[in-house]
Amino acid sequence: MAVKIRLARRGRKKLAKFDVVVADSRSPRDGKFIEKIGTYDPLTIPATIHLDEDRAFSWLMNGAQPSDTVRAMLSYRGVMLKRHLQIGVVKGAISQEQADQKLAEWKAQKEQKIQSKKDTVSKSKQDAAKARKEAESKIREARAEAIRKKAEAAAAAAAAATEAPAAEAPAAEASTEQAPAAEGQA
Numbered sequence: 001m002a003v004k005i006r007l008a009r010r011g012r013k014k015l016a017k018f019d020v021v022v023a024d025s026r027s028p029r030d031g032k033f034i035e036k037i038g039t040y041d042p043l044t045i046p047a048t049i050h051l052d053e054d055r056a057f058s059w060l061m062n063g064a065q066p067s068d069t070v071r072a073m074l075s076y077r078g079v080m081l082k083r084h085l086q087i088g089v090v091k092g093a094i095s096q097e098q099a100d101q102k103l104a105e106w107k108a109q110k111e112q113k114i115q116s117k118k119d120t121v122s123k124s125k126q127d128a129a130k131a132r133k134e135a136e137s138k139i140r141e142a143r144a145e146a147i148r149k150k151a152e153a154a155a156a157a158a159a160a161a162t163e164a165p166a167a168e169a170p171a172a173e174a175s176t177e178q179a180p181a182a183e184g185q186a
Contacts, residue, residue, distance in 0.1 A: 002026075005059060005074075006067040007040060008033065017041050020051060020070060022059050035059075040073060045121050046114065053079050061086065078107050 002025040009030055011017040020038035027033065037059070038051035056074060060066070060083050066074055074080045085099035 003034065003059070003062075003064040004067060005037070005056065005064050005070050007069060015043065017043075020056075020073070022064055025065075046117050049073055049077060051077050051079070053077060053082075057082055057086075076110075078103060078110065081106055 003022060004025045005020065005022050006029075007018040008021045008023075009016055009018055018040040019036050020040055021033035022035045022037060023031075023033035035055065037055045038049065040050075041048040051073065056079050060074070060079065071080065082099075082103055085094070085103060088094045089096050089099050
C-alpha cells in the first residue's frame with residue numbers, strides 16, 4: 001500500500017479550505033484517510049498552515065510520499081529540512097545537536113521573514129485605506145465647492161432678477177410718458 005500525504009478539500013464554493021491528510025494513494029481525494037495531520041487555508045495572506053510537524057515528520061521517515069503542494073508546505077514549515085538533517089544524522093555526517101541547531105536557526109529566520117511579510121501586508125492595507133479616504137475627501141470637497149458655486153450663482157441670478165425689474169420700471173414709466181407727449185405733438 002502506497003501512502004501519500006495530500007490535501008483533502010473542505011469548505012464551500014470559492015471558500016476552499018483543505019485538510020492535510022495521510023491516505024492510501026488509491027482512495028479518492030475527499031474520501032477515506034488514515035490520519036489528519038493539519039489544515040491549510042490559502043485565502044489568507046500569507047496562507048495559513050496549521051500542521052502537526054512531528055506527525056508529518058514521522059510519516060515522512062516511514063516512507064509516505066507528499067504531493068507537490070504538501071511538499072511545498074512541508075518545506076515552508078521546515079519539516080523537509082528536518083528530514084534531510086535527520087538522514088544526515090543517521091548516516092553519521094553530522095551530530096544530532098548540530099542538526100537541531102541548524103533547524104532552530106532556520107526556523108528563527110523563517111519566522112522573521114513571515115512576520116515581515118505580515119507587517120508589509122498590513123502596512124499596504126493601511127496605506128491603501130488612507131489613500132482611499134483622502135480621495136473620498138477630495139471628491140467630497142469638490143462636490144461641496146460645486147454646490148457652493150451653484151448656490152452663489154443662483155443667489156446672484158435672484159439678486160439680478162430683483163434689480164432688473166426695479167431698473168426696468170423707471171425706464172418703462174419714462175417711455176410711457178414720452179409716448180403720450182409724442183401723440184400730443186402729432
